Amino acid sequence: MTSCNGVPRRKEPPVGSSYxxxxxxxxxxxxxxxRRVADSMEITTTLVDTAAAKTCKDESPFLPFVKVEAEGHxxxxxxxxxxxRTVWLVTRNDLKSIVFPETAFGICSAxxxxxxxxxxxxxxxTILGRLPLVLxxxxxxxxxxxxxxxxxxxxxxxDSINKSWRPIPAGLLSAAQARRLLLGNIPIVFFITFYIGxxxxxxxxxxxxxxYNDLGGADENYVVRNFINALGFVCYSSGATRVACGHGQxxxxxxxxxxxGMVGGIVFTxxxxxxxxxxxxxxxxxxxxxxxxxxxxxxx
Numbered sequence: 001m002t003s004c005n006g007v008p009r010r011k012e013p014p015v016g017s018s019y020x021x022x023x024x025x026x027x028x029x030x031x032x033x034x035r036r037v038a039d040s041m042e043i044t045t046t047l048v049d050t051a052a053a054k055t056c057k058d059e060s061p062f063l064p065f066v067k068v069e070a071e072g073h074x075x076x077x078x079x080x081x082x083x084x085r086t087v088w089l090v091t092r093n094d095l096k097s098i099v100f101p102e103t104a105f106g107i108c109s110a111x112x113x114x115x116x117x118x119x120x121x122x123x124x125x126t127i128l129g130r131l132p133l134v135l136x137x138x139x140x141x142x143x144x145x146x147x148x149x150x151x152x153x154x155x156x157x158x159d160s161i162n163k164s165w166r167p168i169p170a171g172l173l174s175a176a177q178a179r180r181l182l183l184g185n186i187p188i189v190f191f192i193t194f195y196i197g198x199x200x201x202x203x204x205x206x207x208x209x210x211x212y213n214d215l216g217g218a219d220e221n222y223v224v225r226n227f228i229n230a231l232g233f234v235c236y237s238s239g240a241t242r243v244a245c246g247h248g249q250x251x252x253x254x255x256x257x258x259x260x261g262m263v264g265g266i267v268f269t270x271x272x273x274x275x276x277x278x279x280x281x282x283x284x285x286x287x288x289x290x291x292x293x294x295x296x297x298x299x300x
Contacts, residue, residue: 106240119250151178197247201239230268
């Protein structure tokens with residue numbers, strides 16, 4: 001085709017060809033991006049699977065926390081510290097309310113000499129040297145109770161509301177692992193207290209723990225709950241004092257048992273005050289049940 005002056009006319013592209021070229025370029029770019037994203041997702045999935053395989057937990061009956069590192073032992077100290085932190089979190093809430101006060105009670109009672117014990121001339125250096133043993137005895141008994149308590153379904157729900165940092169609601173420990181840890185630690189604690197003292201109190205607290213948790217003593221009635229807790233604190237105080245005095249070296253006198261009776265009475269009549277900080281759980285529990293049964297919470 002030529003123009004009127006004889007110059008050949010430039011051939012015009014078909015209508016819409018520019019749009020089609022643009023659309024084709026965009027589709028090619030999108031396809032390329034999709035391919036790159038898919039490759040990245042595949043690499044990420046592989047890395048996540050590898051990391052999960054490296055950090056999987058051992059499900060052995062008595063050592064649920066031990067990790068086996070295939071590449072060597074350089075990560076073992078961190079793994080041990082991580083597991084010790086998990087165990088510490090189990091008892092963290094009871095350190096200030098039971099472990100430290102009862103340890104101080106035991107040491108001070110032993111230092112009192114004939115006031116509360118049969119030791120007529122106590123040696124302060126010897127008694128203070130037993131401080132680690134008293135602390136260990138108290139903490140081990142608290143650990144047994146806390147494992148037995150926190151593994152129960154009702155306690156897990158309560159902790160997820162009031163104490164979500166605890167190992168089970170935080171996902172650091174499963175209820176099955178807590179049960180295995182409890183199963184393995186009960187005989188260990190028994191034999192330790194057999195050698196350092198306070199074995200009778202430990203056995204008594206095993207029974208009280210069973211009554212409080214597995215037999216539902218914490219949910220039966222607030223009087224039953226407070227009574228079990230009062231007996232538990234009496235056992236803590238008595239056992240800590242006997243360990244501080246030295247295994248088989250001296251015993252508690254009548255005045256000491258009067259003090260223990262006063263400790264039990266104080267706990268029995270004031271234990272419900274600790275529930276003031278857990279009102280959120282009680283509101284939810286009351287709304288779920290539709291009534292107020294008068295029972296206290298499961299946890300001490």
